[in-house]
Amino acid sequence: MMSELINMTWYMCMYSLMAVPLTLSYRTSRVLNFAHGVYITIGAYIPVLISKGLSIKVPIPLALFTSFATGALLAVITHILVFSPLIKRRSAPVTLMIASMGAWIFIKYMFYALLGVLQKMWMTPLFYTSPNIDIPSTITLVGISVDTKFLFALTLTSIVFLLLTLFLTKTKTGMAIRAVADNLELAQISGISRERTLVITWAISGGLAAIGGLIWSLFAYVSPETGDSVILQVFACSVIGGLVNLPLTFVGSIIISSSENILIVFLHNYLGTPLSFRPFISFFVLVMTILVRPPAGAGGGLPYRYFPKFKTLYERALRVKKNNV
Amino acid sequence: MDPILRVQGVSKRFGGVEALKDVSLEVKRGSITGLIGPNGSGKSTLFNVITGFYKPDSGSVYFEGKRIDGLNPNEIYNMGIARTFQIPRLFGSLTILENMMLSPKGQRGESLVKAPFKKVWLDEEIQLANEVKNLLKEFDMDGLYKVYASELSGGHIKMVETSKGILGRAKLILLDEPTAGVHYAVGRNLFEYINYLRKSRDLTFFIVEHRIELLFDYVDYVYVLHMGRVLSQGTPDEVASDPKVIEAYIGGA
Amino acid sequence: MFDVVSFLISWLTLFGIYAILALCLNMEIGYTGMANFGLVAFFGIGAFITAYISISTFLSFYGYNYPVYSLDAIIAIGKVAGKTPWLNIAVFLLSLVLSFLVAGIAGYFISYPTLRVGPAFLGITILSFGEMLRVFMKHFEPTGGAYGILGIPHPFAWVSDPLIKNISYLTLTLMILAGVFIYFELLANSPYGRVLKSVREDEVASLCMGKPVPKIKAELLFVASGISGVAGALYAFYLGSVTPDMFITTVTFEVWSMVILGGRGNNFGALLGTSIFTLLNRATSILNFMFPGSLIDPNYIRWMITGALIVIVLIYKPKGILPEKPIKTEAWKIFEVRRGGRIGLKLIRTKVIVIALIIVRYIKMAIYWLIGREII
Numbered sequence: 001m002m003s004e005l006i007n008m009t010w011y012m013c014m015y016s017l018m019a020v021p022l023t024l025s026y027r028t029s030r031v032l033n034f035a036h037g038v039y040i041t042i043g044a045y046i047p048v049l050i051s052k053g054l055s056i057k058v059p060i061p062l063a064l065f066t067s068f069a070t071g072a073l074l075a076v077i078t079h080i081l082v083f084s085p086l087i088k089r090r091s092a093p094v095t096l097m098i099a100s101m102g103a104w105i106f107i108k109y110m111f112y113a114l115l116g117v118l119q120k121m122w123m124t125p126l127f128y129t130s131p132n133i134d135i136p137s138t139i140t141l142v143g144i145s146v147d148t149k150f151l152f153a154l155t156l157t158s159i160v161f162l163l164l165t166l167f168l169t170k171t172k173t174g175m176a177i178r179a180v181a182d183n184l185e186l187a188q189i190s191g192i193s194r195e196r197t198l199v200i201t202w203a204i205s206g207g208l209a210a211i212g213g214l215i216w217s218l219f220a221y222v223s224p225e226t227g228d229s230v231i232l233q234v235f236a237c238s239v240i241g242g243l244v245n246l247p248l249t250f251v252g253s254i255i256i257s258s259s260e261n262i263l264i265v266f267l268h269n270y271l272g273t274p275l276s277f278r279p280f281i282s283f284f285v286l287v288m289t290i291l292v293r294p295p296a297g298a299g300g301g302l303p304y305r306y307f308p309k310f311k312t313l314y315e316r317a318l319r320v321k322k323n324n325v
Numbered sequence: 326m327d328p329i330l331r332v333q334g335v336s337k338r339f340g341g342v343e344a345l346k347d348v349s350l351e352v353k354r355g356s357i358t359g360l361i362g363p364n365g366s367g368k369s370t371l372f373n374v375i376t377g378f379y380k381p382d383s384g385s386v387y388f389e390g391k392r393i394d395g396l397n398p399n400e401i402y403n404m405g406i407a408r409t410f411q412i413p414r415l416f417g418s419l420t421i422l423e424n425m426m427l428s429p430k431g432q433r434g435e436s437l438v439k440a441p442f443k444k445v446w447l448d449e450e451i452q453l454a455n456e457v458k459n460l461l462k463e464f465d466m467d468g469l470y471k472v473y474a475s476e477l478s479g480g481h482i483k484m485v486e487t488s489k490g491i492l493g494r495a496k497l498i499l500l501d502e503p504t505a506g507v508h509y510a511v512g513r514n515l516f517e518y519i520n521y522l523r524k525s526r527d528l529t530f531f532i533v534e535h536r537i538e539l540l541f542d543y544v545d546y547v548y549v550l551h552m553g554r555v556l557s558q559g560t561p562d563e564v565a566s567d568p569k570v571i572e573a574y575i576g577g578a
Numbered sequence: 579m580f581d582v583v584s585f586l587i588s589w590l591t592l593f594g595i596y597a598i599l600a601l602c603l604n605m606e607i608g609y610t611g612m613a614n615f616g617l618v619a620f621f622g623i624g625a626f627i628t629a630y631i632s633i634s635t636f637l638s639f640y641g642y643n644y645p646v647y648s649l650d651a652i653i654a655i656g657k658v659a660g661k662t663p664w665l666n667i668a669v670f671l672l673s674l675v676l677s678f679l680v681a682g683i684a685g686y687f688i689s690y691p692t693l694r695v696g697p698a699f700l701g702i703t704i705l706s707f708g709e710m711l712r713v714f715m716k717h718f719e720p721t722g723g724a725y726g727i728l729g730i731p732h733p734f735a736w737v738s739d740p741l742i743k744n745i746s747y748l749t750l751t752l753m754i755l756a757g758v759f760i761y762f763e764l765l766a767n768s769p770y771g772r773v774l775k776s777v778r779e780d781e782v783a784s785l786c787m788g789k790p791v792p793k794i795k796a797e798l799l800f801v802a803s804g805i806s807g808v809a810g811a812l813y814a815f816y817l818g819s820v821t822p823d824m825f826i827t828t829v830t831f832e833v834w835s836m837v838i839l840g841g842r843g844n845n846f847g848a849l850l851g852t853s854i855f856t857l858l859n860r861a862t863s864i865l866n867f868m869f870p871g872s873l874i875d876p877n878y879i880r881w882m883i884t885g886a887l888i889v890i891v892l893i894y895k896p897k898g899i900l901p902e903k904p905i906k907t908e909a910w911k912i913f914e915v916r917r918g919g920r921i922g923l924k925l926i927r928t929k930v931i932v933i934a935l936i937i938v939r940y941i942k943m944a945i946y947w948l949i950g951r952e953i954i
Contacts (some may be wrong), residue, residue: 031697085893094613097701098838101831101891106885113878120873151729160636232709235702242697290699299696376786409651414783416776420904424773430788434769434907437797441764447908450769454909471904493788 004261006150010219011257013157017212020164020231021205023249025075026238027181028201031083031096035104036209036234037227038086039075042111043067043210044217044226045132052124056135060152061201067214070206076199081302084195111226128223135218149218160211161250164204170244177201181244232279236286247252256282278302327390329354329529330375330406330496335384335394337370338451344370346553347384352497357523358372359540362550368533369411371550372499377401378535388497403430408499409491411413414421417475421466421485425457426450428492456478456492464488464518482512487515489500491522500532504539516543539567549573584861586943587744594751598758598809600836600848604763608843608902609771610798616688616704617833619711620803622825623684624677626715629820631676631726633671636731639665647722652729652911659735671735672813673811679805684753686800704828714855715822726821730814745943751812752936758805759932761847767906774798775843775905812887828881832859835888841898850899858883 022036047063050056082103086096101195118128135148168174179187180197188194216226240252260278267277328351336344344367352358360368369420373379375386377398386394393401402408409426415424432453433439434446461467464484469477477485483503490498500519504512521544522528534540541547541561549557549564551573564570599621619747622878633646633655640658644650649663652844659666716724732940733750737743765771776784785791814820836855869876891898 014898026698032701073650080888082893091896093698094607094611094701095616095892097613098834099889101834102885102888102892104885105828105831106882106889109878109881109885113874113882116875116878117873198870202866232706235706239699239702279713280710283706286706287703290703397790399788399790408786410783410786414780414786416779418779418902419772419860423905426769426909427772427776427784427787428788434787435773437770437794438767440768440770443759443764443768446769450907450909457909470849485645488664488786489674526721539609557786 004265006147008257008261010150010153010215011261013153013211014215014219014230015233015237015253015257017160017215018209018234019158019241019249019253020161020246020272021208022234023238023241023243023246024177025201025205027244027246028177029079029083029087029198030093031087031100032093032243033078033205034097034100034231035078035107036205037231038104038107038111038232039071039206039209039227040213040216040230041108041222041224041227042074043213044222045111045213045224046070046210047125048064048129048222049118049134049135052122052126052129053118057132059134063131063133063214064156064211067210071213072203072207074107075202075209078107078206079198079202084198087198108228110222113225128221131217131223133218153215153218156211156215163262164208173197173200176283233282236282236289239286240289256285259285291312294316305321327528328352330373330387330531331387332371332377333385333387335371335374335381335386337367337374337381343553344410345374347379348550348553348555349384350548350555350558352529352531353546354529355527356545357519357543359544359547360531360533360550361414361535361537361540361564362556363546365552365555366550368550369501370553372408372501375401375499376406402493402495405494405496406499407493407495407497409486409489409501409503411505413483413486413515415474415477415485418473420471420473421461422454422457422470423478424485425460425488425492426453428489429453429456430493451549454494460488461490479507483507483511483515484518487519491526491528495528497529497531500530500534502533502534503536504534509536512539516540519543579819583741583943584744586747588822588853589752589856589860590939590943591748593853594748594755595809595812595816596833596856596859597755597849597852598685598812599833600840601758601762601845601851603833603837604842604845604848605774605798606802607624608776608837608848609766609774610795612795612799613701613708613876614704614802615701615798615827615830615834616706618710618825618829619688619704619708620681620806620812621813621829622708622711622715622820622822623681625814625820626721626727626806627677627680627807628673628848629730630721631673632731633727633729634816636665646720647725647727655729655731659731661736663736666731666733669731671813673815674808677807677811679807681810682800682804685803685806686796689796689799695831696925705830708825708827708830712822712825719912722821725823726819728819728822730816730818730820738877741925752939753817754808754812755934756936758808759845759849763928766824766845769907770905771905797918805917816928821914832884836869836885838888838898841902843899843902844898844900846861847900855858855884912934 003218018036018040022033025031025033025036046067047058048110050062050066051058078100082099083096086099091099104196115126122289135152166174168178176187176192176197177200179190180194180201184194213222213227216230237256238249238256241247241249259281264278303312330352332344332348332350335348336343348367349369360371362368370379374381374394377393377400384394385392387562388401388404388406391404393404393406395468396404416427419427432446433449439445440562452498457470458467461470466481466484469481469566474485487500487503503515507515516539519530519532521532532540532544544561547559547561547564548555549567556573557567557570559567591878599617599702603617605616606612623803633651633824636655636658638648639645642651642654644654688704715721719725732743732747732783732802734743737746766774772785773794776787776789777794781791799855817824832855836851838851839847840851858880862876863874
C-alpha cells in the first residue's frame with residue numbers, strides 16, 4: 001500500500017504540474033493546446049541532453065532553469081507563430097485546435113529528427129533513456145532513509161504552486177492574466193495589453209509543463225513519446241476542472257493519479273484487471289465528468305440544457321403506468 | 326375567442342437574480358401585442374422561456390391551449406411559434422435562398438434516409454422555392470437570392486430575419502427588438518410590413534421593442550415588464566398615461 | 579530498379595482508402611461542424627471487426643477450431659484462403675456490412691455525451707475514446723492483444739497472378755470510393771445538406787428553426803463513422819494484418835490535413851487533399867527505401883512538412899485549396915429562369931469529370947503494365 005501511495009504522489013505532482021498550465025492557457029487564450037504534450041517531452045529531455053551532451057552530472061538549479069526556459073520559449077514561439085495570427089482574425093476554436101495539432105506534429109517530429117542526429121553525433125542512445133542529475137538517491141532524515149528524488153518532487157511541486165497562487169493573486173501581471181481570462185473587454189479597457197498577457201501566460205504554461213516533464217525524468221525513462229503518453233490523463237485532469245478552474249484541475253490531478261495508482265491495484269487484485277489498463281480509467285473518469293456535469297456552454301456548446309428525448313418517453317411511460325394502475 | 330398564447334404565473338431565477346416573477350399575460354389571436362420595459366426587466370428571458378430555452382421554475386405556458394413549457398425549441402417551432410433575435414442570427418455562409426429554404430418545417434428532404442433520393446423531395450423543394458421567390462419579390466429582394474447572408478446590408482438582414490417564421494407557416498411570431506440599430510424610416514417600413522403580414526396571412530405578432538413611439542402606432546395591446554413583473558397592461562393609450570409606467574421609465578431603473 | 583506499377587497500385591489503393599476517410603471527415607467537420615478528432619477509432623473498429631469476422635468465418639467453415647490470433651490459424655488460413663472464391667467474396671461483403679454497423683453504432687453512442695458541449699470537449703472526448711480503444715485492444719486477448727491479427731484472407735486470394743489480384747482490389751476500392759463520393763454528394767446537395775450547414779453555422783439558430791440539432795449530429799456521426807469503418811475493412815484486407823498500434827492519433831491528424839488542405843466543405847477538395855498527402859506518404863517510403871541510413875529519417879521530414887503545412891494553410895488560406903460551393907438543389911432553377919439549362923449541365927459536368935479521372939488512371943496503369951511487360 002505504501003508504494004502505491006508513493007506512486008500516487010509522484011503522479012499527482014506530475015499531473016498537476018502538467019494539467020494546471022493547460023487549464024491556465026485554455027482559460028486565458030481559449031486555445032486547447034494539443035502541443036502541450038511536446039512541452040512536457042522537451043522538459044523531460046533537457047537534462048538528458050545536457051548530461052549526455054556535456055557528459056556531466058547536471059546540477060539541479062541548472063536542470064530546473066533550462067527546462068523551464070526551454071518550455072517557456074517553445075510555448076511563446078508557438079503562440080507568436082501559430083496562435084497569434086489566428087486569434088487576431090478571430091478564428092473558430094476548432095481552427096485553433098487543429099493549428100495546435102499542426103504545431104504539435106511539427107515540433108514533435110523535428111525533435112525526433114534532432115534526437116536522431118544527436119544520437120549519431122554523440123554515439124549514445126537517446127530514444128529511451130534517463131538523465132544524469134546531480135542528486136543523491138537517498139537522504140537520511142530524522143533517522144529514516146528517504147528517497148531524495150521523491151522529496152524533491154514533492155517540495156518542488158508545493159513551492160511551484162505556492163508561487164503560482166501568489167503570482168496570480170498578488171502581482172499585477174497575475175491579476176492581468178485573470179482579468180483577460182474572465183472578461184477580455186473590460187481588461188482591455190483598463191489598459192491591459194492582451195498580447196503581452198498572452199505571451200506571459202504561454203511562457204508560464206510551457207515552463208510549468210516542462211517542469212512536469214523534468215519530474216517525470218526523475219521518475220521514469222524518457223522517450224520522445226513521453227508527453228503524448230500522459231497527455232490524455234492531463235486532459236482528463238483539466239476536464240475535471242471544466243477547463244477553466246485551476247484549483248479543480250489540481251483536484252482533478254489528485255483524482256486521476258489516485259484512480260490510476262490505487263484503484264487500478266484494487267481492480268487488479270479483485271478482478272484481475274491488467275495494470276496497463278490505467279489510461280482506460282482516466283478516460284472513463286473524463287467521460288463521466290462530461291456526462292454528469294457538462295459545463296453548459298463551455299467551449300461553445302449549446303447554451304442551455306437540451307432535455308433529451310428519452311426523458312419525455314420515460315415520463316410518458318410513467319403516465320401510462322399511472323393510468324393503468 | 327381564446328388567446329393564442331397564454332403565460333401563467335411564470336417565474337424564473339438565475340442564481341440570485343429573479344429574472345421573472347409570477348408573470349401572466351395573454352396574446353390574442355391575430356393581434357400585434359407589444360412587450361416593453363426598461364433594460365433588464367426580463368423581456369428576453371420571457372421570450373426564452375416561451376421558446377423553450379429555459380424551463381420556468383414555476384408556472385406554465387400554453388399555446389393554442391396546449392402546454393409548451395419544458396419542450397425543446399425545435400418542437401416549439403414545429404408547433405407554430407417562430408422567433409427572431411435582436412442581433413440577427415442568419416447563417417452567414419449560406420445564401421439567402423438557402424437561409425429562407427430552411428424555414429419550412431417537416432421537409433421530406435431533410436431526413437437522412439430520404440435525402441439521397443431526389444424524387445422524394447423534389448416537388449416539395451420546387452414548391453417551397455416558388456414560395457420563397459414570391460416572398461422575396463414582396464420586398465424586392467428576389468435578385469439577391471445568390472448573395473451570401475454574411476454580405477447583406479443591415480436593412481436586408483432585418484427583413485430576412487423578420488420573415489423567417491413566415492415560410493414555416495408559424496402562427497405566432499415573436500420579434501425581439503426588430504428595429505434595433507436601424508434607421509427610423511427602415512423601422513417604420515418594417516412595421517408596415519408586419520402589419521401587412523398580420524392581415525394578409527392571419528399571423529399573430531408578439532413584439533419586444535424599445536422604440537415605443539413607433540410601436541404604439543401599430544400594437545393593439547401592450548404589456549409592461551419591470552424588474553421581472555408585469556407592471557401594467559392595456560391599450561397603448563392606457564399604458565402611455567399610466568403613472569407607474571412613466572415612473573419606471575424615468576425614475577428608478 | 580523502381581517499380582512504377584506497384585508504386586501506382588499501392589498509392590492508388592491507399593488513396594482510395596484514405597479518400598473515403600477524408601470524405602467522412604469532410605461531412606463531419608466541413609458540413610456539420612463536428613470536430614472529430616478520433617476518426618482513427620472507427621477506422622480501427624472496422625479493421626478489427628473485419629479481421630476477426632473474416633478469419634473466424636473461414637476457420638469455422640473449414641472446421642478448424644483455433645483461436646483467431648494463433649499461429650495455427652494463420653497457417654490454416656494460408657492453406658485454405660484460395661480454395662473457395664465465393665467464400666472470400668461473401669466474407670468480404672459480410673465484413674463490410676458488419677464494420678459499417680459496429681463502427682456506426684459506436685459513433686452514435688460516442689456522440690451522446692458530447693452533443694451538448696462545444697467543440698473543445700467533443701474533440702477531447704473522441705480523441706480519448708480513440709486512444710482508450712487502442713489501449714484496450716492491446717490487452718484484449720481474443721483479438722491478439724498487442725500483436726493483433728494476421729493472415730486476413732484477401733477477397734482475391736484465389737487469383738494466382740499477384741498483379742491482377744492487386745489491380746482487382748484497387749478497382750474494387752475505387753468503385754467503393756466512387757459510391758461513397760456519389761452518396762455524400764447526393765446528401766450534401768439536398769435539403770439535408772442545407773440543414774447540416776446550418777448546424778455548422780449556428781446551432782442555436784438552427785434549433786430555433788425547428789431542426790433537431792442533437793439528433794442530426796448523432797445520425798450523421800452514425801453514417802460517417804460507419805463508412806469510416808468500411809474504410810477500415812478495406813485497409814485490413816489490403817494489409818492482411820491489423821495491430822492496435824496502427825491506429826494512433828497521428829492517423830486522424832493525417833486525414834485532417836487532407837481535408838484542410840483540400841478545402842473544407844468541398845468533397846472534391848477532400849479528394850485533392852488525399853491525393854497530395856498519400857503521394858507524399860508513398861514518396862517518403864520510396865526515399866526511405868532508396869536512401870537507407872540517411873542522417874534524418876525521411877518519415878520525420880514528411881511529418882514536419884505535414885504539420886507545418888497545416889499551420890501555414892490555416893493562417894494563409896483557411897478555406898483550403900478548393901472553395902466551398904453552395905448547395906445544388908433544384909431550387910435554383912426557380913430563380914434562374916433564363917439560364918435554366920446551366921444547373922443541369924453543371925451537375926453532368928461534375929459526374930463526367932469524376933468518371934474521366936477514373937478512366938485516365940486506368941489508362942495510365944494499363945500503359946505502365948504494358949511497358950512493364952515489355953521490359954520483363
